Amino acid sequence: MTTLMRFKKILFSIIQVYLLVLLGVFFLQDDFLYYPSKRPLPDPAIIAPSYQKVQIKTQDNLDLVAWYAPAKKGKPTLLEMQGNADSLYYRLQLAQPYLDAGWGIFLLGYRGFSGNPGKITEKGLYLDANAAWNYLIQHQVNNHCIILYGTSLGTGVVVETALSHQAAALVLQSPYTSIPAVAQLHYPFFPMRWIMKGQYNSLAKIKNVHTPVLILHGKKDQLIPVQYGETLFIAANSPKQFIAFNDVGHENWDFNQLGAIVMQWVLPYTANCK
Numbered sequence: 001m002t003t004l005m006r007f008k009k010i011l012f013s014i015i016q017v018y019l020l021v022l023l024g025v026f027f028l029q030d031d032f033l034y035y036p037s038k039r040p041l042p043d044p045a046i047i048a049p050s051y052q053k054v055q056i057k058t059q060d061n062l063d064l065v066a067w068y069a070p071a072k073k074g075k076p077t078l079l080e081m082q083g084n085a086d087s088l089y090y091r092l093q094l095a096q097p098y099l100d101a102g103w104g105i106f107l108l109g110y111r112g113f114s115g116n117p118g119k120i121t122e123k124g125l126y127l128d129a130n131a132a133w134n135y136l137i138q139h140q141v142n143n144h145c146i147i148l149y150g151t152s153l154g155t156g157v158v159v160e161t162a163l164s165h166q167a168a169a170l171v172l173q174s175p176y177t178s179i180p181a182v183a184q185l186h187y188p189f190f191p192m193r194w195i196m197k198g199q200y201n202s203l204a205k206i207k208n209v210h211t212p213v214l215i216l217h218g219k220k221d222q223l224i225p226v227q228y229g230e231t232l233f234i235a236a237n238s239p240k241q242f243i244a245f246n247d248v249g250h251e252n253w254d255f256n257q258l259g260a261i262v263m264q265w266v267l268p269y270t271a272n273c274k
Contacts, residue, residue, distance in 0.1 A: 025187070026195050033153075033179065033198055034120045035085035036113040041065075048092055050099055051107070058131040062111055062118045066132060069095075071104025076145045076168060076270045079106045079132060081125075081154030081161075083174075087114045094151070097259025104141065108132045122156075122198040129161045144168050145273035147266055148211070150175070152224065152250070156200030162209045169269045170211045171262055174221055174250055176228045177203035185225070206236045212269050213240040214262065218248030241265065 025032075044051035044067050051067040058064065067088050071077045078098050082091055088107050095105045110128050111118030118124060136146060146167045150158035155175035162170050176182045178201040183192035206213070213236045217229035226244055233242040243261065245253075 022190055022195075025190055029196060030120065033084060034112070036110070036120065037087040041088055041114055047089070051105070054135065056131045056135045058111070058127045060124070060127055062116070064111060064116045064118075064128060064131065065109050065114065066135075067105075067107040067109075069099055069105045071141070071145070072102035074274055075102040075104065076147050076266060076273050077104030077106060077136060077141050078147050078149050079108070079136065079167075081108060081129060081148075081150040081157040082110065082113070083152035083154055086151070094255050094258070097256050098263065101259075101263060103263075106132060106136060122200060125157050126160050129157050130164070133161060133165050142273065145270060147171060147270075149173070149262075153200070156202050159202040159205050159209060162211050163205055167211055168273065169214065169266045170209065171214045171216070172229070172232070173216045173253075173258070174218065174224050174229070175202060175215060175232050176200070176224045177231050182224055182228065202232060203235055206232060210237055213237070214265050215240070215242045216245070216258065216261070217242070218245045218250065218253070220247060220249040223250040
């Protein structure tokens with residue numbers, strides 16, 4: 001066997017292995033993107049008595065559990081969309097400063113998360129968020145009193161929600177431009193921009209969002225680098241504000257500090273909240 005033939009054989013083997021791994025990445029991509037806790041949670045009356053356990057119905061007829069603490073008179077309501085590995089229980093810490101200030105809190109349990117039924121998909125999460133919005137409106141929460149708040153994966157969900165619903169404000173914590181862009185960063189040897197099923201393309205959408213936007217990002221975030229938040233901020237319409245936190249990564253947020261910043265920032269945009 002000549003040297004050229006050996007080289008071709010080795011190259012062919014490498015290509016075969018690469019294509020097999022690429023095929024595995026394609027079919028297992030949802031396992032890389034979503035890390036739901038499927039364990040059913042106890043009634044919030046046991047661990048978070050300020051909340052009610054409510055049920056919402058999606059457009060595709062799923063019954064989802066959410067936790068809801070109604071606002072005190074004249075206070076806004078935070079409609080919160082979680083990250084890709086959260087559960088309702090984990091979001092209690094983020095929500096506590098707002099709850100202490102009398103805000104309403106609606107913690108949405110996505111399909112496939114927190115014991116809820118359904119297959120997790122991009123379209124499905126958008127339907128879940130829409131059902132949560134409709135629940136609040138049907139329970140006499142004025143849209144001028146609703147703050148859309150998304151964390152990590154949830155930022156893409158609330159940007160989509162803001163396209164069709166006029167909230168008082170939009171808050172994005174650790175946002176991305178799109179999921180394929182982040183995937184390409186972490187898996188540079190694969191064509192992630194072309195094979196990802198979940199797009200969550202906030203960069204393409206945010207130019208059509210006309211809601212005041214606050215973007216919060218940690219400068220030490222290695223999962224979703226701060227440059228993604230900065231790019232999204234540039235594309236967003238005014239009024240808008242970008243705040244970077246020097247010593248914060250993707251997880252180690254001070255929720256009391258965060259809550260104080262958000263509550264101060266939304267004051268001008270919730271003046272009609274009665």
